[in-house]
Amino acid sequence: MENNLPVISINNLAMNYGSKNVLKKISLEVYKGQIIGYIGPNGAGKSTTVKIMLGLVQGYEGSVNILGKDIKDGIDYKRKIGYVPETAEIYDNLSAKEYLIFIGQLYGLSLEEVERKAIGLMNLLGLGDVYLSRISSFSKGMKQKVLLISSLLHNPDILFLDEPLSGLDASSVLIVKELLAKLAEKGKTIFYSSHIMDVVEKISSRIILINDGEILADGSFDELKNNAHEESLEIIFNQLTGFNQHKEIVDQMLSIIE
């Protein structure tokens, strides 16, 4: 699947917040059609990486190239990117229709095109009857669907999804997983961060594990399994991040609770 040039190429990326090193010289290359499962404990630097690639965080060291261009050279690359942020940041005083039209237009789509796509996708995800309602009245899962739709309106080549399944019901999860697989088949690149290892294990074609600002592992699930001699990503994850006291912690918790 790895044909010619990388879609994303990160070179010695480092970032400090004050004295805290969030990213310590990360380098990686991502190719067309890959679904990257980007995993790591809380505060490992996942969101920061994604935010740098989106141009939301400035002041980093190293270089980031997306679709062959340094992201410092202009904003046009963003036209090809869809983004679902980690915290469901959304203008919830708007109706779903207004929000989607707004976002679509920001990506340069015409009003007619956005409307057609928005209502179509809303209907398919079962939100047709709340198309005109304010987002503030939506449940977590409904908001998540709106965010997903807003990231897909402009048919992007790269998708950055931060915990995209959170709050979704089982049938929607099925739809989204299938959708991601199909998008990858069509040559889109998906950069997916999550804490739910079962999902990452199943949908990713490549898994990148980051901890404390450094890449600990990079490869397909099978490769990780072979290296670690373990069967589940969850165990591999904890092994690599050096976490093995969960049983003792639970024992102590039980003794406190009882």
Place this chain on the structure above:
Amino acid sequence: MKNFFLLKLLVPFKKLFTLIGIDYNVMRCILQVKLTMDSRRVPTVFNNSNNKNTNKDKNRFLSSLLIYMIIGLANLPFILLGHNFMFQMSIVFGILMFMITTSMISDFSSVLLDIKEKNILHSKPINSKTVNMAKFIHILYYLSSLTLALALPALIAAFIKFGFMFLFIFIIELIFINLLIIFFTSFLYLVILKFFDGEKLKDMINYMQISLTLIITVGYQFISQGFHYIGNSFDIVYTSQWWHYLIPPMWFAAPFEILINHHSENYLYIFMSLALLVPILGIIIYIKLIPSFERNLQKLNNEANKVKKTRNIKITQLLMNVICRNKEERIFFRFSSEMMKNEREFKLKAYPSLGFALIFPFIFMFNFSRIKGFEGLSETKYYFNIYFCTIMMPAIIMILRYSSNYKAAWVYKTVPLKKIRSIITGTLKAFIVKLLLPIFLLESVIFLSIFGLIIWIDILIVFITILIFINLCFNILEKALPFSESNEEQVNQGGTALLLMFIILLFASMHFGATFINYGTYIYALILIILNFFLWKYNFIITWDELENEN
């Protein structure tokens, strides 16, 4: 979405925007969304038709402008006084600038400090120039409506009295003043953003807003008092001092002297050039500062995980144990105290009111005493002014039900509570101990030192009256659990507030009547104490059903 008036205004400038590298259509989109959101401070759950709401919003916006216009009437005397422009216009501009800046900081900081915007907009293919221009126009739009409303009375009066030329200078200068204010406020925020971050920063901004709200109101009282002295001293001949160059309102007064009165002193020209150059320079600096502003804005997201030591003050601990009779009440006493201490929205709304409660009695007292003089004050019954500190009580009790984390109120229902009553009494008692008592004690000490210890019984009566009054507030106001409703759903209960004000007047009159009878006050105090005892024992009964119905 509506096609707003502002958006139509921009159409002719389409080419100009495109010329300086701004994506006009995108900018228009952003502005449309922002204006739509501004007009929707009330989110209605599952409401598909927006018509009803937009109408209501419009009225609300108009009425707020109307209030500003009424405030703006304060400028009239200064315009109409005479032809000493240097003096008159300095004061007019001083008032205008102060009003605009403060409302800009207190009402508009949410726009200036919007971090959501960054994540939503900057991840899209929009150049930062376009985003910044949209932001700038948005701010400018509100600033202009505000300025226009505030200055309208003065503008009309100036036109009638001094003619077109005066009006023209006035309007041009207002534009420059707005530029200066934009620069000034963002610079102020930049400095604060630079030195503080995370929660501390939010606290700083919060306190700044609170103090500014306070200053406005108090400032107004003093301006109104100042009229007398200004009226008398109107023949002052203006002499320029070096420090006058540091007072912006004076810069803006100078052009009137030059262009209308045809005075041509050097210092006037310096003032005038300052009035022209500083705002222009300021706005250039502002545009240069935006990136660094944005960078520092990220700090708002940072969480400084500093552990705050909780000081358990023994006195409150003691008071709590005395006045809260059961465990549940104590739980909510503690909970509400913490909430009142930490919730910024609450502080922003409640603290200025508390400040007024502290200041009002003195303002009214000084207003009265100015007529007769301070001597002999202690022989009068002006200590009744202490009743003015109750004016803000209903307002604060009303605020207690709101919270920005109102959704967390589900805990009330899921925990095994014996009586809902404890939630309410616990909260009200926390309010009394934490907010009311400190202010009332301070007030009492001052009043006792002015009027002598003899009025202790009257002070006691007032305090008991307040306690009874809190009962009545609860009964009359719409019932709700504390911190359980969204800030944005606030309903105006102006009518009820008026009724409550009348009740206080009734209490005060009874008290006043009692002072004419021998031992009257003592008997009255005894009656109040008994009434208060029974009210706090048996009132505040409320059921879940009642609460449901209210919603």
